[in-house]
Amino acid sequence: MYVGIDLGGTNIAAGVVDENGKILTQASVPTKAIRPNEEYAEDMVMIAKKVIADAGLKISDIKSIGVGAPGSIDSINGKVYDSDNIGMDDFALAEYIKNGTGLPVFLENDANAAAFGEYAINGNGAESFVFVTLGTGVGGGIVIDGKIFRGFNGTGAEIGHTCIEMDGEKCTCGRVGCWEAYASVTALIRQTRKAMEENPMSLMHELADKEGKVSGRTSFDAAKQGDEAAMKVVENYARYVGVGVANMINIFQPNKIVIGGGISKEGDYLLSRIKKYADNYDYNRSQEKVKIEMATLFNDAGIIGAAFAAKARV
């Protein structure tokens, strides 16, 4: 048995995960950022002990604890270098939790952990596997030969910051033309707002009013009801996602690409369009095609992935 902890901006979630990646017990507490580093860590020790007890297990039944944390992570030494959203920096998080539980603790970047979770459950032991998460930003994780690929300094797999338009949109990272500046949900909302301004009669206005805000769903909901301006937004957005997916295909030709993040709940309506555009930019014309799928684990990916990433390192 293993424990996985997902340190998110909103909640700290933990679960006991069995050998097959099944979550046996699960619990969460609010992150309440920004607090002192030790308080987060103390909550993580507490919640780990809670899910272990809830499962009717003893500490000694657990082989390791894996933690997925946002920001810049030193997974070798178990330290959080710098995590803006929760205000943690230069903190030996793994050691703190190890001291509090007596268990081996391994730290991982949260996107890498989620990727490893999707890989463990949906990867079928793939030789190469790419996970793309479309959210506030565009994150990703790469699994090669069953191991998380991190690059020599641990900051690899920043696939959201590959350039798809040299003189394109400004990205939050300060550069221009990043995939994230086109394919994140933040970008989709910007694209939706622009289309709404240009199309004052679009159904998107009514739907946004009803929801109280313009969201990632506004254009999708209106498009499904036949609104032409919204259909254009969705089509363009799918193209932006597709171009980046095709870049991953042309580089990796992985066994599988899985697309996660809240927007992946749009399911086949979005996936079929992403596939169409990815295929337009796919260089491979003769061999078997890469499988592209929507994620299935959603929030559980973080817990399972953190647990399994640690399991692989015990």
Next chain:
Amino acid sequence: MYVGIDLGGTNIAAGVVDENGKILTQASVPTKAIRPNEEYAEDMVMIAKKVIADAGLKISDIKSIGVGAPGSIDSINGKVYDSDNIGMDDFALAEYIKNGTGLPVFLENDANAAAFGEYAINGNGAESFVFVTLGTGVGGGIVIDGKIFRGFNGTGAEIGHTCIEMDGEKCTCGRVGCWEAYASVTALIRQTRKAMEENPMSLMHELADKEGKVSGRTSFDAAKQGDEAAMKVVENYARYVGVGVANMINIFQPNKIVIGGGISKEGDYLLSRIKKYADNYDYNRSQEKVKIEMATLFNDAGIIGAAFAAKARV
């Protein structure tokens, strides 16, 4: 001892390579494309035997033969699927050479072989290594954990066909905005011609006349003499290369990126500019930077890489 064979569009080159990657003897014959498949293969058997004899060795002193071939390669089964430039398709090349020499023969895509050669000699056992070759096209090879990374269907590492400009220049592959359409020497020549049209007084005209053609060197030679239009061409070209190099950095954060192809002979004049632009698009701000170097093996990379790729599979 190992034999490496590089099946190129112009020459078939072979060499005996020792354990350290040193070429002991080397020979080549003209490819004379397009001929029947068996004639190429017969020449490869002949030239392999010649370099072995030239080295004062017997067939039994050689552990394996590695072959690098252009086009779409099935390296598992040793077959050339489809190689337009030499008109070879669906041919069991490895088996033919095995029958002719009695040695184990392994086939590899030529860009992968060259990448593996550069890795073997200049990679210092890097965990991850990316080779970019700027020539008629933009090719590449990826080495991870000491193995050539090919993707699940063997057509991976087509880094020249990653999109850097969604609605950009047309690429020879039929798509638009590929890195190759900006950073190949073919693209550089197109960029040079355009600048020459716009700048009838540029020194580039005189240099092209002297050389008898516009080449990849025209803009570089003129820029080094202070020609402003040429300096702009070089600067833009370096930016195009740099954007794609940064994409490789943001994805892989490899220990090293090596840039090959004839243009790499421009040395630090080009490299310093590529580094500047790659750094502009590099997401990593806090950790140690990826090493970017020019290739050192040039044509020998194909022979050494083919030999060592086979060596790794014996």
